[in-house]
Amino acid sequence: MTTHNDSAALDKKFAQYRADFPILSQIIHGKPLVYLDNGASAQRPLAVIEAEQRYATSMHANVHRGVHTLSQRATDAYEGARERVRAFLNAKSSREIIFTRGTTEAINLVAQSYARPRLGPNDEILITWLEHHANIVPWQMVAAATGAKLVVAPINQAGELDFAAFKSLLSTRTRLVATSHVSNALGSVLPVREIVAAAHAQGVPVLLDGAQAVPHCALDMQELDCDFYVFSGHKLYGPTGIGVLYGRESLLQEMPPWQGGGDMILSVSFQGTTYNELPYKFEAGTPNMSGAVGLAAAIDYVDQIGLGDISAFEQDLLAHATQALTAVAGVRIIGTAADKASLVSFVVDGVHPHDLGTILDQDGIAIRTGHHCAMPVMEFFGLPATARASFAFYNTKAEIDQLATAVANARALFL
Amino acid sequence: MDLKELYRDVILDHNKRPRNFGVLAPPAASARGHNPLCGDQLTIYAKVEDGIIKELKFEGSGCAISVASASLMTEALTGKTLGQADALYTQIHGLLTHAELPNSTCTAELGKLAALSGVREFPARVKCASLCWHTLQAALNNPTTSVCTE
Numbered sequence: 363m364t365t366h367n368d369s370a371a372l373d374k375k376f377a378q379y380r381a382d383f384p385i386l387s388q389i390i391h392g393k394p395l396v397y398l399d400n401g402a403s404a405q406r407p408l409a410v411i412e413a414e415q416r417y418a419t420s421m422h423a424n425v426h427r428g429v430h431t432l433s434q435r436a437t438d439a440y441e442g443a444r445e446r447v448r449a450f451l452n453a454k455s456s457r458e459i460i461f462t463r464g465t466t467e468a469i470n471l472v473a474q475s476y477a478r479p480r481l482g483p484n485d486e487i488l489i490t491w492l493e494h495h496a497n498i499v500p501w502q503m504v505a506a507a508t509g510a511k512l513v514v515a516p517i518n519q520a521g522e523l524d525f526a527a528f529k530s531l532l533s534t535r536t537r538l539v540a541t542s543h544v545s546n547a548l549g550s551v552l553p554v555r556e557i558v559a560a561a562h563a564q565g566v567p568v569l570l571d572g573a574q575a576v577p578h579c580a581l582d583m584q585e586l587d588c589d590f591y592v593f594s595g596h597k598l599y600g601p602t603g604i605g606v607l608y609g610r611e612s613l614l615q616e617m618p619p620w621q622g623g624g625d626m627i628l629s630v631s632f633q634g635t636t637y638n639e640l641p642y643k644f645e646a647g648t649p650n651m652s653g654a655v656g657l658a659a660a661i662d663y664v665d666q667i668g669l670g671d672i673s674a675f676e677q678d679l680l681a682h683a684t685q686a687l688t689a690v691a692g693v694r695i696i697g698t699a700a701d702k703a704s705l706v707s708f709v710v711d712g713v714h715p716h717d718l719g720t721i722l723d724q725d726g727i728a729i730r731t732g733h734h735c736a737m738p739v740m741e742f743f744g745l746p747a748t749a750r751a752s753f754a755f756y757n758t759k760a761e762i763d764q765l766a767t768a769v770a771n772a773r774a775l776f777l
Numbered sequence: 778m779d780l781k782e783l784y785r786d787v788i789l790d791h792n793k794r795p796r797n798f799g800v801l802a803p804p805a806a807s808a809r810g811h812n813p814l815c816g817d818q819l820t821i822y823a824k825v826e827d828g829i830i831k832e833l834k835f836e837g838s839g840c841a842i843s844v845a846s847a848s849l850m851t852e853a854l855t856g857k858t859l860g861q862a863d864a865l866y867t868q869i870h871g872l873l874t875h876a877e878l879p880n881s882t883c884t885a886e887l888g889k890l891a892a893l894s895g896v897r898e899f900p901a902r903v904k905c906a907s908l909c910w911h912t913l914q915a916a917l918n919n920p921t922t923s924v925c926t927e
Contacts, residue, residue: 716815716840717784720899724780732815746816746838775784776792776841 372675373759379667380756382407393726396761401546401574401705401752402730404599406660413659414601414652421655424648426625440651443658444641450661451591452582453608457640460614461654464605465573466496468592469540471607471644472569473500475620476590477538483509486535488566490528491517491742492545492552495735497571501540510537517742521548521697529560536561539568543575543591547736547750548697549680549705551575558588567613573597577754578676578703580669583608595653599754600660604653607644614640621646672755676704679753679762686766687751692773696748705752707734710769712776715747721772727765783899784841787849787892792841797851799834810837810912810924812904817843821912828859833913840905842896847909849890859917866910869893873903 380386383405388395397405417439423432425440441456448456462468477487487501491514498512505512513536515528523541532539539561544551554570561568567589572581576593583591590613595604609617619626619637623646628636637643664672683706687693692711710718719731730750733740740746751765801807801822809820819837823830833851838844850869854862868887872894896906908924915924 714840716817716902716905717842720783720902721780740816746818775780776789 368674369678372671372678375671376675376755377758379407380758382409382663383756384408384411386756390726390728391724396725396727396757396764398751398753398757398761398765399728399730400577400754400757401597401750403596403602404577404754405756406599406601406656407663409663410600410656410659414656417652417655422651425651426642436651439655440649443651443654446658446661447606450581450665451606451608452584454584455611458583458608458611458614460607460609460641460644461649462592462605462607463603463650464594464596465571465592466500466605468590468605468607469496469569469571470500471620472540472590472592472609473504475617475644476567476613477501477504477510478507479618481505481508481510481537484535485510485537486513486533487511488513488515488528488531488536488539488561490515490523490541490552491738492521492523492542492548492550493540493736493738494542494546494571494573495737496573497540497542498738511535514738515541517550517739520699521545521550521739522699523550523552525553525556528557532560532564532566534564536564536566539566540571541568542571542573544572544578544703545697545736545739546574547734547739547748548699548707549574549702549752550697550699551701551703554586554588558586562587567610574703574705577664577672578669579673589613595657595660598657598660599664601653601656604650604657606657611640614644617644619643619646623647625649667755675755676753679757679759680704680706682759683751683753683762683765686762687769690766690770690773693769696743696745704754705750707748707750709745709748710773713772715749717776718749718769718772721775722765722768725764725768725771727768729765782895783902785892785895787889788841788845788895791845791848795835795844795848797832797834797848797855798836800836801832801834805832806916808912808916808919808924810908810915812839812843812908815840815905817905817908819843819847819909819912821847821909821916823913823916825859825917830854830857830859830862835909839908840902842902842905843908846893846906849893850909850913853888853890854913862913862917865890866914869910870907873897873906 421435423436425437444456447459516524569590570588572593589610591608596602626646696707715731732747805822805824807822817839822834824832835847912924
């Protein structure tokens with residue numbers, strides 16, 4: 363818990379970063395934009411925009427192919443970005459860093475290349491009720507193809523994983539655990555260290571979906587000890603179309619490529635093909651160099667601010683938002699886990715979330731409304747949809763107060 | 778843009794007190810409609826005799842626009858012929874999607890349904906208003922199917 367003085371110091375520190383995000387200083391429907399949909403996609407600082415522009419104006423050519431200067435520059439920029447991601451995650455080797463289009467593609471890669479060849483009838487994949495569809499559907503596809511079973515660990519009314527139940531569902535049949543690090547629909551932080559320890563005690567590898575965690579907390583793959591960790595660049599203030607699969611090298615070595623094409627081979631003949639080494643084995647075709655460079659710039663930007671301070675400030679925003687929204691008559695917060703990332707999912711008595719989203723937009727306030735691609739979570743709480751305000755370090759308490767006022771006004775319209 | 782253009786009193790009233798909310802037992806025709814983006818779900822029930830819609834009911838859950846649209850639709854079409862229902866469907870489709878109304882007399886003919894005209898200024902919400910109309914078409918023409926906006 364931050365003290366009042368800490369809180370004021372953090373407010374002051376973080377007020378200076380807002381100007382780094384050109385998109386935030388615009389007017390929507392006559393009102394200053396209040397962007398509270400960071401969980402869906404965060405905005406990009408100038409540092410990221412300029413890094414991508416620098417790449418396009420002075421470095422771009424195809425990578426890993428040419429002997430000419432630009433190809434070398436592009437290769438250096440792309441591989442430099444990989445090393446930047448490795449350092450950010452404290453992975454042992456850059457061979458463990460695979461660039462993908464995003465979290466979804468990274469999970470599908472593990473599903474198709476790791477799980478599908480290994481699993482059969484009687485095998486189980488263990489997930490939780492909190493998962494985003496991207497961490498459900500790829501495993502359903504594997505289950506359908508192999509006869510394996512998808513097992514779902516329950517949650518409680520606060521939206522926390524029932525860890526005792528999770529442990530009891532781990533069995534000799536479990537071949538893989540795949541859970542989110544932070545729930546996108548509710549913000550609940552899962553006990554990932556305990557999950558990894560429990561799974562490893564049974565010899566079961568663990569994939570963590572870090573899409574919602576990476577913007578909020580520092581990570582250390584060697585300390586966390588998970589087997590796969592996946593995230594997207596655009597939720598970390600980077601570009602869309604770029605994401606990361608971290609994989610333990612020994613597992614990645616055993617896995618077959620999942621897409622064939624250029625760059626993932628050492629030699630090709632009609633008698634057979636020799637696959638390239640890690641990480642290139644999993645990067646068929648020309649990759650998203652510009653996106654990787656932008657992601658590296660986003661990591662530089664976030665690191666320079668410091669994820670420790672970011673987390674402290676966002677927790678302050680979360681506490682403020684929880685208090686401000688709870689004070690609005692008719693508001694019920696969905697997801698009250700003890701450990702939460704900086705987002706609030708809520709419903710308003712008598713106002714459908716979809717109507718609320720339209721009404722807030724007229725006040726320049728952008729929130730997400732709907733099932734958040736987590737329909738099982740909505741079903742658990744017996745709701746078709748919720749409204750979700752998700753905060754980044756460039757948001758302010760004043761913006762949260764505007765949100766609370768706008769929600770109260772929306773309720774008044776429907777009374 | 779004024780929010781009261783979208784949330785007119787008629788819309789708010791029909792959202793709060795939906796008319797003809799309920800179920801009709803078979804042999805009444807029925808169809809389910811679903812908007813997966815926002816989770817709106819509704820079922821339309823229609824009792825048709827001699828080409829006339831004798832009774833029209835709906836149930837389900839959704840946003841104010843989808844509930845009001847369904848409520849207004851059941852009010853407008855009860856007692857109408859299938860031909861009139863088709864014609865109104867076309868008119869409403871035009872009302873929701875065209876930048877300008879086909880002609881100025883249109884809104885007068887539409888009566889209370891003209892309240893839905895504010896929706897076309899909010900493109901993200903057009904599907905909310907049109908879901909019940911598509912679902913009714915399915916119930917009347919192909920009563921075993923369900924409709925999805927996506």
